Amino acid sequence: MPGIWPGHHQQQERYPPASAGCGALFPFEKNMTEELAKNTSLYSRHNGADKVYHAYLRKKDDGWTVDYAHGGRGKALKVGTRTETPVAYVKALKIFESLVNSKKNGDSHYQEGEAGTAYENITDSKELFGIFPQEPTAIQRAALKALIFDNDWCFQVKANGENRLLSIKGDCARGGNKKGQVVSIPTHWLTEFKALGNFVANGEHVGDRFIAFDLLEYEGIDMRGWPQRRRFAKLLEMYDSMNDVANVTPSFGVIECYYTADEKQALLQRAEDIRLEGIVAKNARGVYAQGRGPDSLKFVFREVSTCIVMARNVQRSVQVGLLNSEGDLVSRGNVTIPPNKPVPEVDALVDVQYMYDNGKSFVISVYDPDNKSPRSDVERHECTLSQVTRTMPDEEYVDPEAYHRRQCA
Structure with missing residues (x-):
């Protein structure tokens, strides 16, 4: 489908060595547990499934956490933690090993290997992202067709992923869901996407890729009050400013936006022919408004x-x-x-x-x-x-x- 740039990238997560601390009282003591970060990747194809499970033992503040991410291969993973607050290493190690063993011996028959995408900042807290996404309101086919010939409206393909807010600012990357809560994102997003500058975008988390459809902030400028047409033009400018962008940021894509009647008619026909999820119609003059409203509409097939x-x-x-x-x-x-x-x-x-x-x-x-x-x-x-x-x-x-x-x- 034109407008969704292809690409695939996976990056192995690396962990810094744990600090040695002050060591034992006597140099010949060897009964202390060496504090090392660990991670295990599991997969299962039991009963026709194809899913992955990642377990992480990580240093955090003055303690350690045990986090996990799981789901279908190539899908946005669901994340969580077994330690609400950091705990001592010995306790965390026992939790980590128990978690891995429970998955290997469980009904899904997980096995080690075939690692998928690593996630960072794993959290299941209710921390707010700071912005809530704009969500389209469902309409009927007749209403969508009427907008084809309205020059104030544009069409985009509805990507089949999870609504994701994304903030890249310096060495900090944050993700947000449709509830406006902070969620975990793939580790390699920060590594790749900081080449695009400092920005806040709204898009879809599809597999291990971020497919943007709107730009909310760029280099400290809040653009939520700009009309949609101008925001999207800035998104394309940001994306196209990169030399060899497909290789530098292969996990970042943009969903093309169509403004003329001929383009919208062709997109609707093409989307129906290849059975895409649907079409999102946006008021090209509309500002970015959080939640559902009259300026963002959707028709699903x-x-x-x-x-x-x-x-x-x-x-x-x-x-x-x-x-x-x-x-x-x-x-x-x-x-x-x-x-x-x-x-x-x-x-x-x-x-x-x-x-x-x-x-x-x-x-x-x-x-x-x-x-x-x-x-x-x-x-x-x-x-x-x-x-x-x-x-x-x-x-x-x-x-x-x-x-x-x-x-x-």
Whole structure:
């Protein structure tokens, strides 16, 4: 797809040697544990899965932490820690070894090797990034088509990743999620991206790459009050200013923006032909506003809603539901869990793709199509019936069985 620059880069994380400290009271004592940082990369292909798990034993302040990152290979990894605060090395080492052994001996049958992307600043805290992302509001196809001939609106492809805020300032890199909370990012992003200067951008975290669609700050200048057209021009200027940018920053890309009617019409047709996730329409005169608003809209070619698990069934399926306008949890039927994915717990938040909603349940439902479940970046109160925009088939009749075959192809 034009506008998304390809590239792939992986960099092994390096750890500085631990300080020797003051040493033992006697030079011949050898019973002290040598304090060394450790990391182990595991992978699993059990039951058709292809996922990775990274465990880290790291020096932090006056103690040590045990952190982890896991998920599908090539996906944005979910991160966490086994030590909320730094602990003594001996204790941390025991936690680290116990974590690694539990994964090797668990149901997923992890094995060492085949390392994926290393992550840094692993955190599951609620620290705020300082900016909340702009989120598009869902619209119907007719509304999107009307914007094709409106010169004040532009189109971008909706990338199939996680919304990510990214700040690169000197030797400091920070990531933010759709909740505006600080999240971990791949280690090599800072190494690569600081060549672009000091900036804050909004984009998608796709695999181990950052695909930008908006620029919010550059070299100390806050551009959130600039119109979208001007912000995007500055993003391209920043990107194109690098000589041999594809080799210097291969993990950084830009989602192209289309402004003319012919470009928008061609993009919509192309996106439908190759079954991309959808189109985001933006007011080219609009400023960057946090949250949902009238200046950022989206149309998706498939319907995916984040639902609440209401019950686990006897077979490998769960009942899912959404909150109505009164806050009551209303069932949308059952969805089957594939054999290569764990059955989610009750009250977990999971993604369900479907053809349409018939008023009582989802028709032709597919569990977790993008490997994002359970969702940690979505709140329970967001799982509402208002997400559902496809309440009946399109104008032309679509055969459900043929639709299902296409989804499974």
